[in-house]
Amino acid sequence: MRKRIIGVLLMGIFAIVLFLNMYFQIEYEINLWDYFRKSKELTVLETQWLNEHKEIIYGADYNSPPLRFLNDENNQYKGLIVDYIRALSIELGIDIRLKPENTWNDALTSLEKKETHFFDMIPSKKREEKFLFSNGIYDLRGSILMSIDSKINNYTDLEGRKVAIPKGDYAIQFLQSRIRNIDFVFTGDIKEGIGLLEKKEVDAVVGDEPVLVYFLENYNLKSSYKVLDNPMYEKECSFAVSKDNKILLSILNKGIFSLKKKKIMARIQQKWFGMSLPFDKNQLGDKFGLIMCVFVVSILFIIYISYLWNKSLKEEVYKRTEELYKSKKDLQITFDGMSQLLLVVDKELVVSNVNKALCNLLKLNKREIIGKPYKSVIDNLNESNVIEMIKETFQGEKHHNKEIRNDGSIYEIDTFPLKNKSNNVTDVLIMIKDITRVKLIEKNMLQENKMAAIGQLAAGVAHEIRNPLGIIRNYSFLLKNEEIEKNMALEIIDSSVERASKIIDNLLNFSRMTSNTTEPVNICRFTSNLLNLERKNLEKNNVKCNIVCNCNLTIHMNQESLKYIFLNLIQNSIDAMETGGKIFIGCEEEDNKVTITFKDTGQGIKKEFLKDIFNPFFTTKEPGKGTGLGLYIVYSELKKIGGTISVESHVGIGTTFYITLNKGGAVNG
Numbered sequence: 181m182r183k184r185i186i187g188v189l190l191m192g193i194f195a196i197v198l199f200l201n202m203y204f205q206i207e208y209e210i211n212l213w214d215y216f217r218k219s220k221e222l223t224v225l226e227t228q229w230l231n232e233h234k235e236i237i238y239g240a241d242y243n244s245p246p247l248r249f250l251n252d253e254n255n256q257y258k259g260l261i262v263d264y265i266r267a268l269s270i271e272l273g274i275d276i277r278l279k280p281e282n283t284w285n286d287a288l289t290s291l292e293k294k295e296t297h298f299f300d301m302i303p304s305k306k307r308e309e310k311f312l313f314s315n316g317i318y319d320l321r322g323s324i325l326m327s328i329d330s331k332i333n334n335y336t337d338l339e340g341r342k343v344a345i346p347k348g349d350y351a352i353q354f355l356q357s358r359i360r361n362i363d364f365v366f367t368g369d370i371k372e373g374i375g376l377l378e379k380k381e382v383d384a385v386v387g388d389e390p391v392l393v394y395f396l397e398n399y400n401l402k403s404s405y406k407v408l409d410n411p412m413y414e415k416e417c418s419f420a421v422s423k424d425n426k427i428l429l430s431i432l433n434k435g436i437f438s439l440k441k442k443k444i445m446a447r448i449q450q451k452w453f454g455m456s457l458p459f460d461k462n463q464l465g466d467k468f469g470l471i472m473c474v475f476v477v478s479i480l481f482i483i484y485i486s487y488l489w490n491k492s493l494k495e496e497v498y499k500r501t502e503e504l505y506k507s508k509k510d511l512q513i514t515f516d517g518m519s520q521l522l523l524v525v526d527k528e529l530v531v532s533n534v535n536k537a538l539c540n541l542l543k544l545n546k547r548e549i550i551g552k553p554y555k556s557v558i559d560n561l562n563e564s565n566v567i568e569m570i571k572e573t574f575q576g577e578k579h580h581n582k583e584i585r586n587d588g589s590i591y592e593i594d595t596f597p598l599k600n601k602s603n604n605v606t607d608v609l610i611m612i613k614d615i616t617r618v619k620l621i622e623k624n625m626l627q628e629n630k631m632a633a634i635g636q637l638a639a640g641v642a643h644e645i646r647n648p649l650g651i652i653r654n655y656s657f658l659l660k661n662e663e664i665e666k667n668m669a670l671e672i673i674d675s676s677v678e679r680a681s682k683i684i685d686n687l688l689n690f691s692r693m694t695s696n697t698t699e700p701v702n703i704c705r706f707t708s709n710l711l712n713l714e715r716k717n718l719e720k721n722n723v724k725c726n727i728v729c730n731c732n733l734t735i736h737m738n739q740e741s742l743k744y745i746f747l748n749l750i751q752n753s754i755d756a757m758e759t760g761g762k763i764f765i766g767c768e769e770e771d772n773k774v775t776i777t778f779k780d781t782g783q784g785i786k787k788e789f790l791k792d793i794f795n796p797f798f799t800t801k802e803p804g805k806g807t808g809l810g811l812y813i814v815y816s817e818l819k820k821i822g823g824t825i826s827v828e829s830h831v832g833i834g835t836t837f838y839i840t841l842n843k844g845g846a847v848n849g
Contacts, residue, residue, distance in 0.1 A: 195477055222272075222431060229427045235275040236428070238265050239287045239296030242280035243369040245394045246452050250280065260390075260452045261300060264317065267444050272435045283368035285348035294422055298432065302350040302415040312423055314432045316416035318445055322351045323389035324408040325374065325396065332384055335412040338362050341383040344373030351386045354413055371395060377405070386412070390453075521612035524598065527574060529554045529567065532607060558612075566610070569595045573608045589616045622816060652677065701737050703767055703776070704729040710746050714754075722760030723753070729767035735774055735843045741817040748810045749778045749837055755801065756782025756835060772843050779836040785829040793827065 222230070240261065242250045248259040257280055269276040279296055281287040290296045292310060302320060303313040326332050332341075339359050345351055347366040355362055365382050367373045373385040374395055385392065392407050419436075421429050439445065515522060516536040524533040534549050534557075542549065542557070549557055558566065569580045573595040580595045592615045598607040652673050704727065711718070711725055718725060753763045761781040768775045785793065785800065792798045794815040818825050822842050829835040 192481055195481075220434070222434065226427055226431050230274055230431070233297075235277045236298070237277050237279050237296040239279045239281060239290045239299050241282070241284040241287050241369060243371055244284065244388065244391050245398075246390060247388065248280065260448055263448045263451070264439070264445060267439055267448070268432075268435045271438050272431065274431075284346050285368075288348045291420065291422070297425070297428060298419045298421045300417050301420050302417055303420075304350060304353055306353060307420065310423065311420035312426065312429050314419040314421070314429055315436050316418055317436060318417050318449075319414055320417045321389035321411035321414045322354065322386065323392055323411045325370075325377065325385040325387075325392045325405055326383065326408070327377070328404055328406050330384065330406075332408065334408075334410065335359070335386075338384060338386075342381070343384050343386055344376045344382040345386045346370060346373070349387060350415070351412065355386070374399075374401070374405075523549075523554075523557065523610050524607050525554050525570060525610065526607050529570065531557055538612075566593055569593060570608050570610065573597050574605055577605050583615070589614060590619050591615065622813075625813065698736050698738050700734050701739050701742060702731075703733045703735065703774070704731045706739070706742065707746065707765055710743065710750070714747070714750055717751075717754060721754050721757065723757055723763060724761075725750075725763045725765065727765045729765070730769065733767055733769060733774065735841055737841065738821050741821050745814050745817055745839070748814050749839075752810065753778065753780035753782060753835070756780055756784075758783075761834075769843075774841045774843055776839045776841070777836060778839070779834065781834045784831040784833055784835055785827070786831055787829075790827060790829060794825070 240248045242248060242257060244259070246259055247261045248257070250256070251258055257278055262278065265276055265278065279290070281290060287296070287299055288301075291299045298314075300317060301307065307313075324332060324335060324338070332338065335355065336359060338355065340361050340363075342363040342365060343355075344365045344367050346369055352364065365373070365376060367376070370385060370387040370391050373382065373387070376382045377385050389407065389411055396402055396405060396407060419429075419432050421432070515533070518535060519537055520535075521538040521541060522535040523531055523538055526532055531550055531552055531554060534546055539546060539549065554567070554570070565582065565584055569582055573580050574597070577597050577599075579597070582593050584591045584593055592613045594611040594613075596609040596611070597605040598609055600606050707727055707729065711727070750763065753761075757780060764777070764779040766777040766779075768777075789798075789800055793800075794811050796812040798812075815825055818839065818841075824840045826838045827835065828838075
């Protein structure tokens with residue numbers, strides 16, 4: 181059976197390759213091999229050339245409508261070829277600058293002087309002496325414009341006549357090689373030649389047929405002038421590049437081929453002339469024959485594959501059934517192996533599955549639990565809150581998480597919606613985890629970090645206390661010698677004692693163990709007190725701090741958590757400014773939210789580190805200078821009090837932390 185399938189697949193692959201080759205021969209006139217060879221991406225050498233040249237310059241004239249011209253209304257360079265150049269720029273992913281010249285001959289001269297990189301023209305033997313030519317882009321006819329009563333019926337009738345023609349045009353070479361005794365009047369462009377024809381200074385104007393027709397139709401010349409019905413020639417236009425620019429030629433050829441596959445030129449012609457490419461009956465017949473061939477072979481292939489499929493269907497169904505049973509069994513083993521307490525309930529809150537961890541806790545087997553109401557299984561875990569979570573999960577069809585305290589323990593409850601094939605929630609998975617020990621560790625970790633911060637504050641506090649003590653000692657000495665007025669000395673001594681007392685109060689308040697109590701906190705006064713505590717540290721590190729905050733802004737918050745959060749962010753800013761700098765602390769109120777901004781002018785954090793800075797034990801500081809726990813605990817404390825934190829940072833500019841708090845305190849209590 182396997183050999184037959186392999187044989188059929190090989191036959192199918194061969195047929196596909198054969199049909200593709202036939203298609204490319206019909207559509208692009210090349211075989212499959214040439215198609216892929218020309219479809220290759222740019223080589224290393226070509227990419228290097230593009231990197232060395234910041235832009236490629238396309239040079240042309242700006243008065244050959246509809247091919248290339250400046251729009252009189254907005255002075256914008258546009259036209260059929262301009263659209264093609266822009267499509268080529270997008271296809272190659274390179275910047276092509278358009279450089280329009282006054283005349284066609286000026287554009288040709290710029291290319292010769294290598295002031296531009298490429299220009300579209302009809303190849304000729306004379307031009308091939310100076311330039312290399314790309315694959316063909318579009319066909320262009322040369323024709324004759326003359327008065328409506330002119331006797332010119334063919335280009336041979338131009339002999340002995342005065343003819344206006346743009347200087348450098350291919351038509352000059354064409355006519356000179358076929359007719360003698362033509363009096364050429366070289367002009368800058370076709371429009372200038374038409375002006376001479378209107379003044380009857382020439383007998384005819386020779387040039388590109390689309391341009392002649394454009395002026396004839398758009399300048400109301402149809403009543404007096406006409407374009408020769410039979411064109412002089414129809415040639416394929418290509419891009420010309422200088423002879424030493426073979427790499428650019430290869431790049432352009434790849435872009436031209438890619439645009440040809442997408443039929444871009446046909447779409448552009450549709451836009452400018454309102455017509456598509458000529459209708460090809462032979463190509464249509466070839467395509468129809470190819471389609472019929474593919475259809476017949478496909479039917480035969482499908483019949484044979486169906487035969488093989490039906491023969492092996494029963495075996496496959498049996499195999500899949502066994503795999504499904506094994507997968508379900510493996511899933512149940514994983515479910516039972518998890519240490520968290522897991523149970524599944526339906527919409528009636530009846531237990532449909534439990535894991536071994538829950539069975540062991542309840543000292544019951546699965547049969548005794550499955551089929552019972554949730555309340556009878558978990559009867560002591562704040563059941564009303566959990567039932568509410570289950571109902572919200574069924575209704576909202578999304579995960580819910582909540583912490584619940586019960587008998588001195590803390591549990592983390594997660595509920596997950598379980599959906600059927602129709603994407604409807606049929607059951608809810610409940611995950612219960614005892615996190616009492618984790619919370620205790622976090623609390624102790626916070627206290628340890630706070631005590632470490634006290635060590636950093638000790639030097640500054642000691643200095644702050646020595647200052648008032650020194651004043652007290654000096655004035656006590658003066659009092660003993662009765663050299664000053666006593667009341668003044670006593671006032672200064674009292675002031676110094678009060679200052680020292682405040683410093684000690686701030687230090688004691690900071691070192692106090694964090695509790696869960698909340699109280700009104702005036703943000704401006706609270707921040708000022710913390711900065712006073714850090715004043716010596718700020719001065720030592722040449723850091724200035726500016727507070728912009730409403731003096732009456734008060735929030736209901738856990739003050740101890742807020743102290744740790746603010747001091748940690750201030751210390752981080754100080755550490756980031758080794759040579760000094762500025763810290764800006766701002767407050768904004770919106771509805772029931774308060775946003776507090778901590779902005780510094782430090783060294784900044786690299787973009788790739790921003791996603792990790794709130795992870796535990798992650799630090800960008802040198803070894804021994806950071807634990808990696810500060811911002812993690814800040815994040816945890818904010819989460820606990822219902823706040824959020826985000827960060828923006830630019831290397832060499834600074835870092836900004838945004839803290840958002842509810843004015844009424846934590847959302848989850």
